[in-house]
Structures are given as C-alpha cells and as structure tokens.
Amino acid sequence: xxxxxxxxxxxxxxxxxxxxxxxxxxxxxxxxxxxxxxxxxxxxxxxxxxxxxxxxxxxxxxxxxxxxxxxxxxxxxxxxxxxxxxxxxxxxxxxxxxxxxxxxxxxxxxxxxxxxxxxxxxxxxxxxxxxxxxxxxxxxxxxxxxxxxxxxxxxxxxxxxxxxxxxxxxxxxxxxxxxxxxxxxxxxxxxxxxxxxxxxxxxxxxxxxxxxxxxxxxxxxxxxxxxxxxxxxxxxxxxxxxxxxxxxxxxxxxxxxxxxxxxxxxxxxxxx
Numbered sequence: 001x002x003x004x005x006x007x008x009x010x011x012x013x014x015x016x017x018x019x020x021x022x023x024x025x026x027x028x029x030x031x032x033x034x035x036x037x038x039x040x041x042x043x044x045x046x047x048x049x050x051x052x053x054x055x056x057x058x059x060x061x062x063x064x065x066x067x068x069x070x071x072x073x074x075x076x077x078x079x080x081x082x083x084x085x086x087x088x089x090x091x092x093x094x095x096x097x098x099x100x101x102x103x104x105x106x107x108x109x110x111x112x113x114x115x116x117x118x119x120x121x122x123x124x125x126x127x128x129x130x131x132x133x134x135x136x137x138x139x140x141x142x143x144x145x146x147x148x149x150x151x152x153x154x155x156x157x158x159x160x161x162x163x164x165x166x167x168x169x170x171x172x173x174x175x176x177x178x179x180x181x182x183x184x185x186x187x188x189x190x191x192x193x194x195x196x197x198x199x200x201x202x203x204x205x206x207x208x209x210x211x212x213x214x215x216x217x218x219x220x221x222x223x224x225x226x227x228x229x230x231x232x233x234x235x236x237x238x239x240x241x242x243x244x245x246x247x248x249x250x251x252x253x254x255x256x257x258x259x260x261x262x263x264x265x266x267x268x269x270x271x272x
Contacts, residue, residue: 046201046219047098049091049161051081052227053196054153058174059184061167077165077172079190079218081198082145085157092142092159098202099140099214100124106204107212110135138211141202152230153193163200163216173220182223190221193229197222 061075083091103112104124112124112135123140126132145158154160165172174182174190182189190196200216 043201045098045102045203046199047095048197048199049081049083049095050197050224051083051088051091051160051195052153053190053194053221054080054082054151054160054192054230056190056192056221058172058190058221061171075167077167077218078163079172079196079198079221080160080162081196082153082158082160085159088159095142095161096123099142102202102204102214103137106206107135109133112137114140135212138213140214141200141216161200161216163198163218165218172218175220175222177222177224179222188223190223191229192231193227195224195227197224 055078057076057078061077063075064073066073085092100112100123103110109126109129110124110133111122111126113122114137116139117123123137141161141163143160143162145154145160146156148154149156174184176182176188198221199219201219202214202216205211205213205215
C-alpha cells in the first residue's frame, strides 16, 4: 500500500490520508451505475456542499469572455458557492479530500500541488516513494477568496467552489427543501448572497489548452435560506441629504436625456 498524505492544503490543516491504489484503480475503471443516480452515494465523485450562493447562472446560461486571440467561448450554466474558512472548514476539507483522491487516481505516483498555492501546500504527497514525479496542476474547482477580493462576499477568510454546466446537458435542477422545483420568478429562487445546498460532480481535465485540472460540474441546487444580497449597497438617504434644506424652493436643473441601454456585458470566466 502506498501512502498519500495531505498537509495544510489550501490553508486548512488535515491529518494524513492513506489510499489503497488497487482500490483506487478499480474504482476509476468501474462502469458507473446509471440505473438510479438520485443520491451522491451512487457516484463517488459527487459531493453536496452548503454555503453562500455567488454568480448564479441557473435558469439561463451566461456568455463568458474569451482571452485575446481565443475563439468565443460557449455560454454555460454555473454557480460558485462560498465557504467561511472557519465555519465552513468541514465543507472545505471534504471537497479538498475528494480533489486529492481524484488527482491520485488520475496522476498516479506523483507529488501534486496547485499552481499559485502558498509554499508548502501539497495536495498529494508521496512520502514512501522517493522516485515519485512532481506535478503542478493548473488549478482546481476549490479556490481562494483572495482571487476576488474586490467582489462582494470574497476575501481573505473565504474559500469557494467554482462550477459550470454545459448547455447541452440542460439547466441544473433548482429545488426547495422538499425537493420540489422552484420557478425562476419565485422569491426563493437562488440569488447572489442567499444560502444554498448544491451538488457537484468532480472530474479531471488534461489537455493542451487548459492543462491539468480538477473541475466541478454543477448538478442541482436547493435553496436553503435568505441572506444579504450581494451587489450595490442601498443608498444612505440621511447621509446624502445631511445639511440640505429640503423645504427650500430652488431652481431645478433640466432633466437629463435618458442614456440608451447597452447590451449586457459578458461575464469573465474568472468571475465564476
């Protein structure tokens, strides 16, 4: 048996983990049971996580920006879920451990870390294999909130999972706690800032364009509870009109001409 341990990956401490590579190999090559996929237990690569909803594209796919010189990217459904590093440490650990298992299955006998991860953050170690190769993944679906410190809800105390879903698979299922579908017009339809429970299927990517990654496909979302919506803060009327005599009869300026509406901007893929 070969030993793989994780240590302080993504800034969260965890005990060593031991994997049996024979079992991992068998699991990786087993045909999935497609007769009943209603629960994550029947697909070991599916995980359900609880956190705060961000950048939801659930009923309509969003168009992503392309990098200079790239072909236009196809629109996709998607969702990010935010975790507080302290309160959500359990969710972060479960997700990190699943990423580590999949990476160990895909890239066997490798010491694996993440591009841009803090020094010393090892995703998969090989302490009993001195000849193990070294591999740096281009990225994973588990990301640091410091990447988007200028966005609402993100920052130094936050981790998040970024996910997407191709249009040809249809929109993700969106339900309430009784697992009944929610209409997009409902006040309980997931919005940026509310709390959700979401299921994701993780998969390994390895190609010339995107490199080696562990990604997350969005499957379903359950609205959990309301939260403070992300976005522009409400106007503080007391502050704006402090010291202004509202009873004074002053000449009003002519009304400004309405500005023509512009087409909605495409979402940067890094914002998902």
